[in-house]
Amino acid sequence: MSLNGAPARDGQLVANGDRVTTGKDSTAYVDxxxxxxxxxxxxxxPVFQLLWEGTRCLIWVREHFQxxxxxEPSSQCGTRIRSTHGEWENSDARFNLRVDSEQSVLTVLEGSLELIQPQRIAVSQGYQMIVTKDGVQSVRRLSGRxxxxxxxxxxALPQSPVGAAAQCSGACAD
Structure with missing residues (x-):
């Protein structure tokens, strides 16, 4: 794992605008x-950035290209996620996002979030949305399996003990 191109350490703080990169056979938690x-x-x-919209805290995961x-959402800050194909806004959803050069596949596991670019569409719990450079290709309900x-x-990955992984620092503090 690296932080802005340099090797990262467990517990290292992630500051506003930092890029966290995982390589082959590595993972990272950003608490x-x-x-x-x-x-x-x-x-x-991805690159992490903190924004304020009025009095609302927003953690922006931008430039998620691959x-x-x-x-697992923060109860105090919303999240905005931008990939090559779309941009989503989240306030309470647990979700998975997979991005490659062809498409972004967003799956909402709990709660709901909203695609805000290239068009506005709400995505609810249990649904998966596929977005390409040409727009939304599908939204469908998934089975439990x-x-x-x-x-x-x-x-197959270790679970993050709270506070032991990289953390958003500085302006991202409460």
Whole structure:
């Protein structure tokens, strides 16, 4: 795992605008100081940034161009996620996002979130949305078995003890 191109350490703080990159056979947890986290699968490369919209805290996962991530949401900050194909806004959903050069596949495991670019569409618990450069290709309800399959990649990885993974620092604090 690297932070801005340099090797990262367990517990290292992730500051506003930092890029966390996982390579082959590596994973990372980015714990939010308020609560919640993002788990990154191997070969994933998002940039984290904090925004304020009025009095609302928003953790922005921007430039997610490849890889896979799972989010356990913060109860105090919303999340905005941008991939090559779309942009979503989340306030309470647990979800998985897989991005490659052809498509972004968003699966909502609990709660709901909203696609805000290239068009506005709400996505509810148990649904999967596929977005390409040409827009939304499908939104469909998944079976319980299909939902389990989406997050199977997480089963082989260590679970994050709170506070032991990389953390959003500085302006991301409560």
């Amino acid at each position: 939010f100081l308020s609560d919640g986290y993002v788990q990154l699968d191997q070969n994933t490369d 890889g896979q991530a799972y989010e 299909e939902l389990d399959e989406v997050t199977r990649w997480r089963a």
